[in-house]
Amino acid sequence: MKTSVPEPMEKAFSKAKKMVETAEDIKIYSHIDCDGITAGAIISTMLERMDKEHEVEFISLDKIDQLKLENDLTIFSDLGSGQATEKLSTSSSNILILDHHPSLRGRDFNYSNIQGKFLEINPLFYGINGSHEISGGGMAYLLARKFGYSDLSWMGVLSGVGDMQNSLSGKLEGLNSMILQESIQEGQIKSINDLAIYGRQTRPLFVALSYFGDVHLPITNNKTESILLLNKLGIEKKNKKEHRKLCDLSSDEKGKLFSELVKMLSREVPQRYIKHIPKLVLADSYEFLNEEPYTPLRDASEFSTAVNACSRNKRADVALNILKGDRITALDEMDILSKDHRRYLAQKIEVIENEDMIISMENLQYFEGNGIKSEVIGTIAGMILSYGDWKKPIIGFTQISDENNDIKVSLRCSRLLAYDGIHFGHIIRNVAEKVGGSGGGHSVACGAYLPADRKEDFLKLFNQCLNNKLST
Numbered sequence: 001m002k003t004s005v006p007e008p009m010e011k012a013f014s015k016a017k018k019m020v021e022t023a024e025d026i027k028i029y030s031h032i033d034c035d036g037i038t039a040g041a042i043i044s045t046m047l048e049r050m051d052k053e054h055e056v057e058f059i060s061l062d063k064i065d066q067l068k069l070e071n072d073l074t075i076f077s078d079l080g081s082g083q084a085t086e087k088l089s090t091s092s093s094n095i096l097i098l099d100h101h102p103s104l105r106g107r108d109f110n111y112s113n114i115q116g117k118f119l120e121i122n123p124l125f126y127g128i129n130g131s132h133e134i135s136g137g138g139m140a141y142l143l144a145r146k147f148g149y150s151d152l153s154w155m156g157v158l159s160g161v162g163d164m165q166n167s168l169s170g171k172l173e174g175l176n177s178m179i180l181q182e183s184i185q186e187g188q189i190k191s192i193n194d195l196a197i198y199g200r201q202t203r204p205l206f207v208a209l210s211y212f213g214d215v216h217l218p219i220t221n222n223k224t225e226s227i228l229l230l231n232k233l234g235i236e237k238k239n240k241k242e243h244r245k246l247c248d249l250s251s252d253e254k255g256k257l258f259s260e261l262v263k264m265l266s267r268e269v270p271q272r273y274i275k276h277i278p279k280l281v282l283a284d285s286y287e288f289l290n291e292e293p294y295t296p297l298r299d300a301s302e303f304s305t306a307v308n309a310c311s312r313n314k315r316a317d318v319a320l321n322i323l324k325g326d327r328i329t330a331l332d333e334m335d336i337l338s339k340d341h342r343r344y345l346a347q348k349i350e351v352i353e354n355e356d357m358i359i360s361m362e363n364l365q366y367f368e369g370n371g372i373k374s375e376v377i378g379t380i381a382g383m384i385l386s387y388g389d390w391k392k393p394i395i396g397f398t399q400i401s402d403e404n405n406d407i408k409v410s411l412r413c414s415r416l417l418a419y420d421g422i423h424f425g426h427i428i429r430n431v432a433e434k435v436g437g438s439g440g441g442h443s444v445a446c447g448a449y450l451p452a453d454r455k456e457d458f459l460k461l462f463n464q465c466l467n468n469k470l471s472t
């Protein structure tokens with residue numbers, strides 16, 4: 001795995017730098033998710049420092065085909081590789097793509113028919129994996145770094161975490177780790193090997209523990225059991241009046257909790273998964289030292305959730321302002337959006353759970369998300385997994401939007417299934433294509449779009465594909 005930028009890739013970034021320097025005005029289209037918004041923030045901050053006229057717009061992938069390019073330079077960030085962006089080129093508008101998703105063109109594409117300048121930089125062209133070695137924000141940072149802005153590296157780290165690039169190994173690897181090191185050198189981040197429990201800075205520990213969901217444990221969705229566990233280990237629940245958070249624990253206390261979680265997990269999982277247990281419990285955490293302790297901005301993983309809360313409520317602008325430094329107005333707005341977001345998720349999950357809406361098939365389980373906003377169907381699938389059978393993947397369905405009754409599908413599963421060698425991102429792509437849709441994504445978190453009437457076929461095929469693949 002490469003932990004420095006290969007020479008030919010550096011050269012491509014040098015060309016990109018020139019394109020930026022010579023452009024009069026620049027438009028940035030970036031993906032509307034945590035990675036894409038952070039990428040947009042990096043590029044926008046960079047251009048602002050250079051006094052370059054520019055505008056950032058966050059879009060979803062299906063909007064790209066209809067774009068009309070009017071600026072000297074258009075930068076596609078965290079998207080553009082998987083779309084026919086070369087068709088948008090005109091003689092007066094140059095295109096720069098900084099993406100990490102699979103490219104339709106590849107490195108040897110013949111650009112001779114394209115009128116303007118067209119430069120696509122994609123890690124896959126240089127043998128670098130785009131799902132765990134570098135994110136869209138990472139690619140944006142590699143450009144900013146060419147201009148000497150290594151203080152933007154913390155956003156490169158945030159985008160890697162937001163894109164779940166560290167989710168399987170528990171740490172940032174490859175070029176992500178290079179970006180992390182630069183950020184540590186800048187004094188912006190502290191990285192520690194930590195317990196893999198979400199909510200380090202803001203959730204009372206017993207609440208955080210109750211969300212442990214990769215494998216169903218007695219503490220899962222059970223705050224009483226979580227409190228009992230802490231009592232048993234002699235871990236204080238409060239500092240004076242405040243509930244303690246994971247970040248308050250001593251390494252001795254974390255050690256006790258680690259051993260206990262490993263013990264509990266060993267009781268629950270089939271033999272062939274046992275060797276993977278430590279990976280479920282340990283992960284590096286990234287703390288932003290310039291942010292206030294006990295706020296969601298202090299921890300990379302909580303920060304990325306807050307950015308997602310904005311984007312899923314179509315308020316990417318709020319997240320952008322925070323990333324660019326607003327800690328006053330935008331922070332209040334983000335707070336409200338996050339609360340609304342959590343409330344919305346909790347309500348939907350309660351309905352699914354109370355009305356027994358999880359339907360089990362031989363190799364998978366699914367639920368009908370009728371009415372759930374398509375932006376959050378994945379988040380809900382991930383949360384609902386802990387109420388179902390963790391040994392099978394869970395699939396959620398919902399309508400794409402009020403105007404479009406095609407189906408959005410999201411799949412989530414325990415990381416144990418991925419450690420066991422299953423890549424659901426690949427499976428869902430194949431199955432979706434067979435029923436006239438499209439799909440893809442990570443091994444444990446992926447999705448697809450399907451024609452409105454093909455849900456049953458999709459389920460049947462998917463279930464068949466998994467025959468003999470899961471441990472029971």
Ligand SMILES: [Mn+2]
Nearest residue numbers: 035078136163
């Ligand atoms: Mn991305």
